[in-house]
Amino acid sequence: MMEHLADEKLVALCLQGQKEAYNILVVRYQSRIYSLAYRLGGDYDEARDLAQEAFIRIYQELPQFDASRKFFPWMYRVARNTCINYLQKRSRVVPVEEDIDDLTGMAVRNPDYNPEQSFEKSTVANQVREAILSMPEKYAMPVMLKYLEGLSYQEIGKALDLPQSTVETRLFRGRQILQKKLSDLRITKF
Amino acid sequence: MHCHKAQMMINQQLDGQLDQDLSARLVEHLQQCPSCRLQYEQLTKVDQLLKEQFTLVEPPVDFAVSVMAALPDIAIPTSDHVVPLFKRVNRLQRYVLSAAATVMMLVGISYFGFGGLLVADNDQNTPPINTAQTPNTPANTVDQPITPDTSLTQPQDQTVDVAVGNEDTTTQNDSDVNTTPQNTQATDTDTPQQSVVEMPKVAYNSQVSGSFSLQVLAEHEGHSAIYPKTIDGQTVQYYVKVDGGYQLWQQTLSADMAPVMIQDNISALPVVGAATTQTNDVFSEDGSKVVALSPDGSMVAANVYKDAVALWLSDNYSDAEPYVLTHKAGGKILVWSPNSGKIAYTDAAGNLFVAYPSENITFLVYEGVVKSVCWDQNSNALVFSAKTGFSDYTGIYKVIVP
Structure with a gap:
């Protein structure tokens, strides 16, 4: 039962190819990342896209995670930066x-x-x-x-x-x- | 009570961290100090505003499912969000290796990729082999059809026999190469390697493809300091450091010719490549190493080493905070393309990457120790000099990027 594993252990399992471990991390932090995306993006549709992009980026960046550090601040930072980068780009084109x-x-x-x-x-x-x-x-x-x-x-x-x-x-x-x-x-x- | 202490207590008060006694002392101070009172009122308003604006929002019920459904198309890369395109294809790799040696080396160097082959090669003194092939026209490689290519998952450099099998075995003597003063030897160009690669546009959840082409223009023996000067449609010029100064060499791109030295006895190296600014002003907090303003003045990039190794970007026209494009950075090279759309930069190990800031993409274009780079005026070609840690050659390479 992976649900009780610590974040860092789940990351290690993700890197071994166990995608279900990432599902647990997504479920565990979806409210936080979605709320972050909503506050930064401004509406629900935007929040959904932003939060999804953030989780995809976090997934892609997992090999860069320093296993000796805590996962949450790293994840939150990647999510925030993903949102900001996206919004900065979008702000140049959205009428x-x-x-x-x-x-x-x-x-x-x-x-x-x-x-x-x-x-x-x-x-x-x-x-x-x-x-x-x-x-x-x-x-x-x-x-x-x-x-x-x-x-x-x-x-x-x-x-x-x-x-x-x-x-x-x-x-x-x-x-x-x-x-x-x-x-x-x-x-x-x- | 000092005002500074009072201000910290205001903060604690807002966060509910102040006990009753201290709270009473704070009130007393606020009654006597208009400045702190104003501060208190303003920060209280900020606090209220943030409380109004910030509430936890629950995602849609199918959110986690949709995230996981989006993942299967995205493999976890081995490092950073970087797609390795080319590793060094050294001339030495083309020597015929015995089957036993090949197996031993492949087992021994699985982690280090093809560069490890160079360690195991005991025949480094063998004269270079002239491939005698006419290079493809680089411009043709940029506009290849944008189609997915399975070769992506099978990098060329992982298959030893590919390079050996393509080799023209005509031997070139030193006298055929050039009249080379001192101990310089130069050899001519290779056929470009070409590949179509997927470029994940992460921010837009879509993909485009681009064609990359890497070409060895020339190699010089025994020198590590080579500085590309210019590249145009016909030639590449570069400086080679020799004892007592520099030489200027020129390689013709469109013909099967060895490079020629066009100027000798240059006492000091002129400024080469695009200008970068050495300053710590913009990102002083993180200890910048190299900072460069884009040619159009819109962006500032910093290749930062020390505490926060990263390639940082900042919009020069707004007060938005700099953001990290990638942490796989920290080298000494940071050069914007003339059109301000791309950045050539190195990581701390000297591997060369190209970043597309507006697309939020970085690509590893060369794995080796890159010394110096130079963009062409169209921002499509990048010329660089590089040396692996195990080779006695320094090469001039050209890479065509989308």
């Missing part, structure tokens, strides 16, 4: 009209839909997403683990293999960076 179409579609599906309110909400969400995307990884990771997964300092430290004091400092710095970026983006709350 603005796509967002407008999306809002129109929402209005058709939901009669109570308030375009202005929704647009403001969507704008804030987009700006937060942009701010997170442009943050240095070492600050973004603790912030995402804190807010996306509600982990404590200790849990974040364990996940990222960092001392608790470092986690605290990076969260502090991460919030400061976000505050500055969101101020620059002229979010009305600031």
